[in-house]
Amino acid sequence: MTASNAPIIQVRDLTVGYDHHVILQNVAFEVRAGEVFCILGGSGCGKSTLLKHMIGLHQPMTGSILVDGTDIVTATGEERRALLGRIGVAYQNGALFGSMTLIENICLVLEEFTSLPRGAMETIARMKMKVVGLQEAGHRMPSELSGGMRKRAAIARAMALDPKIVFLDEPSAGLDPITAAQLDDLIVELSRTLKITFVIVTHELPSIFTVADRVIMLDKERKTIIAAGRPQDLRDRSDDPWVRQFFNRQSSGEAV
Amino acid sequence: MARSDTASLDWEPLDGGGVRLTLKGTLNADSVEGLWPQVMRNLAERKPSVIEIDAKGVESLDAAGMALLFELRAAQEDGKGGFRIRGLRDDLGEMMKLFDPGRPSAPARGPGLLIRSVNGLGQAAHEFVMGFHSQVGFLGEIFVRLLGVLIRPSRLRWADTFLIAEKAGANAVGIVALMGFLIGLILAFQSAIAMRKFGAEIYVADLVAISLFRELGPLITAFILASRSGSAFAAELGTMKVNEEVDALVTMGVDPVRFLALPRMVAAVGVMPLLTLFNMLFGLIGCGLVMRSFGYPVTTYVEEIQQAASLGDLFGGLVKTVVFGALIAGIGCLRGLQTGNSPSAVGDSATRAVVSGIVAIVLADGVFAVVYYYLGI
Ligand SMILES: Nc1ncnc2c1ncn2[C@@H]1O[C@H](COP(=O)(O)OP(=O)(O)OP(=O)(O)O)[C@@H](O)[C@H]1O
Ligand SMILES: [Mg+2]
Numbered sequence: 204m205t206a207s208n209a210p211i212i213q214v215r216d217l218t219v220g221y222d223h224h225v226i227l228q229n230v231a232f233e234v235r236a237g238e239v240f241c242i243l244g245g246s247g248c249g250k251s252t253l254l255k256h257m258i259g260l261h262q263p264m265t266g267s268i269l270v271d272g273t274d275i276v277t278a279t280g281e282e283r284r285a286l287l288g289r290i291g292v293a294y295q296n297g298a299l300f301g302s303m304t305l306i307e308n309i310c311l312v313l314e315e316f317t318s319l320p321r322g323a324m325e326t327i328a329r330m331k332m333k334v335v336g337l338q339e340a341g342h343r344m345p346s347e348l349s350g351g352m353r354k355r356a357a358i359a360r361a362m363a364l365d366p367k368i369v370f371l372d373e374p375s376a377g378l379d380p381i382t383a384a385q386l387d388d389l390i391v392e393l394s395r396t397l398k399i400t401f402v403i404v405t406h407e408l409p410s411i412f413t414v415a416d417r418v419i420m421l422d423k424e425r426k427t428i429i430a431a432g433r434p435q436d437l438r439d440r441s442d443d444p445w446v447r448q449f450f451n452r453q454s455s456g457e458a459v
Numbered sequence: 460m461a462r463s464d465t466a467s468l469d470w471e472p473l474d475g476g477g478v479r480l481t482l483k484g485t486l487n488a489d490s491v492e493g494l495w496p497q498v499m500r501n502l503a504e505r506k507p508s509v510i511e512i513d514a515k516g517v518e519s520l521d522a523a524g525m526a527l528l529f530e531l532r533a534a535q536e537d538g539k540g541g542f543r544i545r546g547l548r549d550d551l552g553e554m555m556k557l558f559d560p561g562r563p564s565a566p567a568r569g570p571g572l573l574i575r576s577v578n579g580l581g582q583a584a585h586e587f588v589m590g591f592h593s594q595v596g597f598l599g600e601i602f603v604r605l606l607g608v609l610i611r612p613s614r615l616r617w618a619d620t621f622l623i624a625e626k627a628g629a630n631a632v633g634i635v636a637l638m639g640f641l642i643g644l645i646l647a648f649q650s651a652i653a654m655r656k657f658g659a660e661i662y663v664a665d666l667v668a669i670s671l672f673r674e675l676g677p678l679i680t681a682f683i684l685a686s687r688s689g690s691a692f693a694a695e696l697g698t699m700k701v702n703e704e705v706d707a708l709v710t711m712g713v714d715p716v717r718f719l720a721l722p723r724m725v726a727a728v729g730v731m732p733l734l735t736l737f738n739m740l741f742g743l744i745g746c747g748l749v750m751r752s753f754g755y756p757v758t759t760y761v762e763e764i765q766q767a768a769s770l771g772d773l774f775g776g777l778v779k780t781v782v783f784g785a786l787i788a789g790i791g792c793l794r795g796l797q798t799g800n801s802p803s804a805v806g807d808s809a810t811r812a813v814v815s816g817i818v819a820i821v822l823a824d825g826v827f828a829v830v831y832y833y834l835g836i
Pocket of ligand 2: 372
């Protein structure tokens with residue numbers, strides 16, 4: 204829905220892989236400030252890998268990644284830390300700390316980056332839990348939650364620092380359709396009211412049509428981006444018949 | 460985005476015991492950090508019947524700013540006071556609604572210290588008894604499976620068993636031998652000091668050989684196996700439990716006891732006597748070194764050992780090691796399979812496997828002492 208915003212993430216000429224084994228090559232794209240940007244592709248095509256490079260967990264083989272003005276590839280420790288204070292990440296399997304309650308999980312991030320009084324941190328933690336609909340579960344341990352609750356708690360933790368950019372790895376995988384739809388609404392609402400930029404890895408086509416402003420599609424065989432643009436455009440007039448069919452089949456089964 | 464510290468506040472009494480709090484500027488983590496204690500202190504002193512927040516001048520609001528407002532509201536509700544926000548920009552108001560956490564739900568308060576400690580004691584005792592109960596039950600269960608394997612050896616996963624035996628046995632030879640050597644050396648040296656007074660140094664060989672064969676060899680080796688492999692078994696099986704791999708086995712119709720515990724049991728029982736032999740051998744070498752330094756030739760030393768220790772001593776010790784091996788593996792696997800649902804539970808299981816393993820070894824050793832006494836071994 205936003206079109207003219209400045210890019211907040213710029214990926215140029217990126218090649219990534221593990222131990223000389225290339226997973227993706229010649230990847231280039233931009234994410235604009237305030238938009239919801241989705242990364243699609245089949246299982247094992249390198250979506251999580253790309254995401255981990257975008258947040259600086261891995262060093263790419265070549266290329267540069269500019270996130271909110273910081274080149275994450277060459278950033279010094281301090282620049283990197285400053286950037287980490289402005290982004291939030293929810294990993295594919297939650298990655299909550301098992302020995303702490305959910306509130307403590309969120310407070311841990313706040314302690315690291317702010318020096319607010321403890322009461323303030325706990326109120327903030329409860330606010331974030333409320334946003335994802337877990338206000339009752341703040342004092343529970345991650346092991347006492349269902350899979351879907353863990354996903355939502357991970358999103359709450361990703362938003363702990365009022366980030367400008369939130370990265371989500373398959374947020375709705377494993378959720379029932381109703382909860383998944385609520386999560387989509389939540390993402391849309393957050394991006395609208397808080398102007399958060401979302402970068403989301405996902406499989407779920409219905410949710411792409413709800414949330415995504417723009418998408419890129421990765422392919423395991425060709426090891427690069429095979430389609431980029433607004434999901435509706437890709438469905439209706441992509442050059443690649445396979446891409447068109449991919450979007451159509453899924454959405455025709457879903458819509459009407 | 461640089462966070463600037465540009466918020467201001469102003470208290471102004473209203474008629475009828477209320478106050479108006481005028482907030483201006485950017486309410487973010489940096490500015491709220493300073494405001495928070497000040498506001499809370501002020502509130503506690505004034506105890507206003509009503510707080511009216513004038514938020515016309517608020518330019519932006521982040522989570523910390525919202526938290527301040529929510530906290531004020533909660534404090535007022537606790538003191539049965541009123542709370543109003545005036546003039547907040549619409550988009551900020553909408554955001555506040557989205558984040559409104561409601562009343563804090565207090566974590567369930569536990570009972571007092573005394574009751575808790577009495578409670579804890581009872582629970583610990585109960586756990587100990589039930590733990591013993593489940594250990595015996597589990598060992599029995601494995602034993603039944605073991606008999607099944609004796610009838611049909613192909614039902615055991617031999618490849619796994621050998622791999623585990625290599626890890627628990629072959630890789631432990633170094634440490635077991637070193638411990639044996641040092642214990643033999645130290646024991647011989649310490650007892651020689653006393654024996655010397657009576658000119659009876661030659662009997663050091665008797666003492667070391669008999670105590671190594673009957674007690675020290677099996678015990679030390681069992682302690683090493685419990686801390687190396689008992690904990691490893693518990694951690695491996697515990698991690699599988701946390702990853703729902705054990706559940707997967709059950710739903711695939713594979714018996715986790717046969718699949719996971721039995722190979723470990725067979726491996727541990729198999730390697731224990733061999734490791735103990737290494738331990739004893741190196742213990743005797745350590746002792747021999749001391750004897751040699753007292754001027755006894757090697758042949759005298761060997762003859763003395765042959766005279767002092769019988770085959771009964773040696774085999775009595777080795778029989779124990781089989782039981783110790785079974786206890787270590789059985790308890791390690793049981794603790795692993797009992798693991799809860801979090802990574803820290805894996806650590807707890809490993810700890811408990813070592814502790815209950817060592818306790819079980821010592822208890823079993825006591826039983827053996829009594830039995831051997833009556834059997835005259
Ligand atoms: N740490 C690693 N070391 C080596 N190879 C890896 C590593 N992590 C992932 N890979 C490989 O990289 C490829 C891409 O993995 P990735 O996790 O990025 O896939 P994905 O697109 O996120 O898949 P999914 O949708 O299943 O999560 C896979 O072939 C995988 O085997
Ligand atoms: Mg992935």
